[in-house]
Amino acid sequence: MQITSPASQTVMPTRYSIHEYYNAPLIQNWDNGGGWRPTSIVPIDKSAPLTKDWITIDIDIPERVKPADILILRVDIINNHPKNLLYDKGVLQIIYPNGTIRGYGPDLISIEPNGEMATYYYTWKVPLFSGRYFLRYFLFNSQLKTERVLVVE
Incomplete structure (x- = not known):
């Protein structure tokens, strides 16, 4: 079965996996x-x-x-909502290989x-x-977090 979904007709947040996208309920394309x-x-x-689905x-x-x-660590936060302003508090955490957490913010x-x-x-x-360090940015009110791994060798 082939699913037709032109980009101009379907708007999907990038956070969802392709599996969730293709298993979504189907509706008739009235266009x-x-x-x-x-x-x-x-x-x-x-x-x-304005939910976490609108924030990147x-x-x-x-x-x-x-x-x-x-x-120099750079964090970009994007508000994709068409109308609502984003007000929140965020913190950058660096998690060391031994479990120590250092926070910025x-x-x-x-x-x-x-x-x-x-x-x-x-x-x-x-x-x-040396080791694997986890960098996590967390938005408190939105309960949204993003992680990246940094390898020190």
Whole structure:
């Protein structure tokens, strides 16, 4: 069975897996009457509430670094909602291989709607110990988090 879903007809957040997308309930495509397409998981009208499905967080870091390097960590937060402003508090956490957590923040987040973006920069000196470090950015009110792994070798 083939599912017809032109990009102009279906709006899907990038956080959902392709499995969830193709297993969504089907509705008739009323634009041309001949195809089927998955329903949108998130309401896309302006009256929809601002939930975590409308927010995108990206942590920009290299995958591998050397000990004692000084890194500039960049976090981008995007409010994709068409109408509502995003007000939140965010914190960057670095989780060391031994379980120690170092935090940066909290940052007061205020982002306009329609794809506006806020960028936050942090300076971090990489420890002398090799291993896998987890960098996590967490928004408190939205209960949204994003993680990246940094390998020190």
